[in-house]
Amino acid sequence: MRRLRIERTPAPLWVRPLIPVLAALITFTLTAVLIVLAKANPLEAYFYFLIAPLSSRVSAIEVLVKSTPLLLTGAAVTFAFSAGYWNIGAEGQLYAGAIAAAWMGTLLEGFPQPLGVLLMLLSGFIAGVLWALPPALLKVKLAVDEVVTTLLLNSVILFIVSYLLNGPWRDPVSGWPQSPEIAASAMLPKLLPRARLHLGFVIGVLVIGVLWFVLSRTTFGLKMRATGLGMQAARFAGVKVDRTLLLSALISGGIAGLAGVSEVAGIHFHLIDAISPGYGYTGIIIAMLGGLNPLGVGVAALFIGLLSTGGQSVSRALGVPAYLGDVVQAVLLLVTLGAFILQNYRIRWLKASEAG
Amino acid sequence: MGDFLVGLIAATLRVATPLTFGTLGELFAERAGILNLGIEGIMFLGAFVGFAVAKASGSLWLGVLAAVVAGMLAGLLMGLLSVRLGLSQHVSGLGITLLLTGLSLFCFRLLYGEPRIPPAITPFERLSVLPQVPILGPILEQYALTYVALALVPLVWWVVYRTNFGLQLRAVGENPEAADAAGVDVFLMRYLALAIGGGLMAAGGAFLSLAQLGAFTYGVIAGRGWVCIALIIFGNWHPVKVLWGALLFGGVFALQLRLQTTGLQMPYETFLALPYLVTIAALAIAGRNAAYPAGLLKPYKRE
Numbered sequence: 001m002r003r004l005r006i007e008r009t010p011a012p013l014w015v016r017p018l019i020p021v022l023a024a025l026i027t028f029t030l031t032a033v034l035i036v037l038a039k040a041n042p043l044e045a046y047f048y049f050l051i052a053p054l055s056s057r058v059s060a061i062e063v064l065v066k067s068t069p070l071l072l073t074g075a076a077v078t079f080a081f082s083a084g085y086w087n088i089g090a091e092g093q094l095y096a097g098a099i100a101a102a103w104m105g106t107l108l109e110g111f112p113q114p115l116g117v118l119l120m121l122l123s124g125f126i127a128g129v130l131w132a133l134p135p136a137l138l139k140v141k142l143a144v145d146e147v148v149t150t151l152l153l154n155s156v157i158l159f160i161v162s163y164l165l166n167g168p169w170r171d172p173v174s175g176w177p178q179s180p181e182i183a184a185s186a187m188l189p190k191l192l193p194r195a196r197l198h199l200g201f202v203i204g205v206l207v208i209g210v211l212w213f214v215l216s217r218t219t220f221g222l223k224m225r226a227t228g229l230g231m232q233a234a235r236f237a238g239v240k241v242d243r244t245l246l247l248s249a250l251i252s253g254g255i256a257g258l259a260g261v262s263e264v265a266g267i268h269f270h271l272i273d274a275i276s277p278g279y280g281y282t283g284i285i286i287a288m289l290g291g292l293n294p295l296g297v298g299v300a301a302l303f304i305g306l307l308s309t310g311g312q313s314v315s316r317a318l319g320v321p322a323y324l325g326d327v328v329q330a331v332l333l334l335v336t337l338g339a340f341i342l343q344n345y346r347i348r349w350l351k352a353s354e355a356g
Numbered sequence: 357m358g359d360f361l362v363g364l365i366a367a368t369l370r371v372a373t374p375l376t377f378g379t380l381g382e383l384f385a386e387r388a389g390i391l392n393l394g395i396e397g398i399m400f401l402g403a404f405v406g407f408a409v410a411k412a413s414g415s416l417w418l419g420v421l422a423a424v425v426a427g428m429l430a431g432l433l434m435g436l437l438s439v440r441l442g443l444s445q446h447v448s449g450l451g452i453t454l455l456l457t458g459l460s461l462f463c464f465r466l467l468y469g470e471p472r473i474p475p476a477i478t479p480f481e482r483l484s485v486l487p488q489v490p491i492l493g494p495i496l497e498q499y500a501l502t503y504v505a506l507a508l509v510p511l512v513w514w515v516v517y518r519t520n521f522g523l524q525l526r527a528v529g530e531n532p533e534a535a536d537a538a539g540v541d542v543f544l545m546r547y548l549a550l551a552i553g554g555g556l557m558a559a560g561g562a563f564l565s566l567a568q569l570g571a572f573t574y575g576v577i578a579g580r581g582w583v584c585i586a587l588i589i590f591g592n593w594h595p596v597k598v599l600w601g602a603l604l605f606g607g608v609f610a611l612q613l614r615l616q617t618t619g620l621q622m623p624y625e626t627f628l629a630l631p632y633l634v635t636i637a638a639l640a641i642a643g644r645n646a647a648y649p650a651g652l653l654k655p656y657k658r659e
Contacts, residue, residue: 034459034462037466038466086446088393088446088450134636135636138636138639138640142640144639144640144646145639145646145648145653147391147393147446147653148585148586148589148635148639149636149639151393151582151585152582152585152586152632152635152636153632153636154582155579155582155583155629155632156629156632156633158579159625159626159628159629160625160629162625163623163625163626167623278454281450281454284447284450285451285454288447321461321462321465321466323458323459323461323462323465324458324462325458326454326457326458326461326462327455327458327459327462329454329458330451330452330454330455330458331455333447333451333454334437334448334451334452334455337437337441337443337444337447337448337451338437338441338443341441341442341443
């Protein structure tokens with residue numbers, strides 16, 4: 001008699017790409033319960049969720065617009081996580097970049113646009129680096145756990161934004177809590193006529209490319225991954241672990257800062273307090289869904305962009321609350337993390353001689 | 357001036373109530389070696405479930421009970437991910453926060469749609485303990501749940517430091533291998549700690565929707581879960597010190613609210629950011645000596 005046995009050895013390589021697919025199927029099965037509760041047909045709902053957004057030019061472009069900050073925060077989180085630095089602060093670093101962009105944007109009246117855009121990106125990057133600096137220094141110099149410090153700084157910067165918008169930066173014309181509009185030369189150029197898609201998307205794709213290059217083609221990337229796999233072992237192998245951690249943390253912060261620039265200079269043209277509905281936290285979902293692999297992260301960012309757009313289209317078409325999109329994202333994260341455990345096992349038929 | 361102080365102290369106790377619930381909940385989890393970043397979402401879930409059940413049943417206490425049960429289930433889910441499957445604690449915790457926030461908002465929309473006037477209930481009334489006494493009377497005029505929170509502090513202290521359960525809890529958080537060798541069921545203890553902790557966190561959320569607001573809103577928790585994450589470090593994982601932290605934060609928060617209404621030109625955000633900055637400073641000072649439970653963030657695997 002032939003029997004199955006589960007063994008604790010790495011699964012064959014062809015199983016790996018199937019794991020996210022399996023996770024997605026489990027997720028859609030679980031969330032179908034909510035769709036039924038909302039008195040809609042799950043299959044119809046998933047059509048509006050996953051396929052309808054891609055079927056028209058307007059909404060397909062909107063998927064890319066939604067993906068733009070996610071490419072950047074996903075890349076930012078991946079950069080830090082790859083080196084074993086658990087940066088939960090991409091949300092705060094994004095806001096730091098947004099503040100810098102809102103400030104720089106008002107100073108660039110009359111600049112040539114290429115120079116203006118460059119200065120915007122630079123200032124946002126630097127602001128992200130600066131906001132990431134205290135927890136990174138505390139980690140390296142005093143061994144203070146970065147999970148808590150980066151998380152707490154996310155709340156702190158929201159108070160700074162609130163202070164700026166209700167105080168010195170309150171729009172003098174309308175009185176709304178939003179900063180003055182940035183100069184035209186500071187705005188990220190549009191990529192297509194009659195659509196919101198802007199240069200930020202290209203920057204996001206470029207950053208993913210750079211991430212891939214650094215991680216897989218440079219010695220620094222090798223050091224990062226060695227540090228991420230085990231700090232002790234990396235130290236023995238001669239890697240300057242502290243320096244690697246610090247640099248990874250700061251670059252991660254800088255990339256998250258770019259996401260803030262992208263939203264201010266590409267979409268809103270003001271600083272508002274709701275500039276990010278949690279893009280920094282979604283970046284963590286994306287980095288994990290992508291398995292910290294740059295290509296996977298890019299695909300995950302586009303997929304989450306699709307889910308956000310799809311949530312709204314389901315809501316319009318079938319009256320299912322748009323928060324379904326948020327729930328699907330979170331379930332997908334948890335199920336995928338669980339499913340990745342499967343890659344440590346393989347199932348094997350026992351030969352007749354082994355059975356018994 | 358007297359009235360001002362009396363009002364300030366009374367408000368301090370009110371603000372500190374959900375923080376005390378939440379931080380005591382986080383204390384159970386972290387003492388067992390699990391950093392539960394699901395706290396923000398579990399408090400949100402507690403606020404929602406408490407409100408929805410109270411509105412449907414007409415009983416506020418039934419709402420609190422349902423919130424606690426929901427919170428315990430959420431704690432068990434955290435256990436499934438971080439204890440049973442051994443996934444990274446911060447990612448699973450954040451995932452739970454995102455899940456429960458989305459789920460609560462989804463169900464809220466499903467139940468009540470998008471009405472012009474948000475649905476409301478008649479919230480808890482405050483208890484007049486000593487209505488005739490001048491200063492003490494108004495200070496002690498608090499919600500029953502505030503008294504529950506204050507009573508929980510010595511109770512949790514007793515459980516953690518004076519019972520066999522507490523000893524096992526701390527052993528599991530400090531050195532799971534040794535605890536296991538001594539015959540403690542590490543997985544069971546961590547599940548229990550997360551369930552109890554989740555129930556307490558959700559009670560904190562329910563206090564906000566059922567006592568303070570009488571409604572459920574998008575910003576009902578507004579980062580209070582993260583404040584609890586700060587307070588637990590500030591309070592050195594000790595129930596009584598945690599209460600002082602919650603009261604200190606409550607006092608600062610109540611003070612800034614009052615300063616705002618007096619029209620004093622002062623960025624009140626400074627006050628609000630203070631507890632976070634103080635915690636980070638405290639961590640920096642304690643540095644390598646911070647009294648983290650030694651087993652925190654490390655999944656336990658039994659080979």
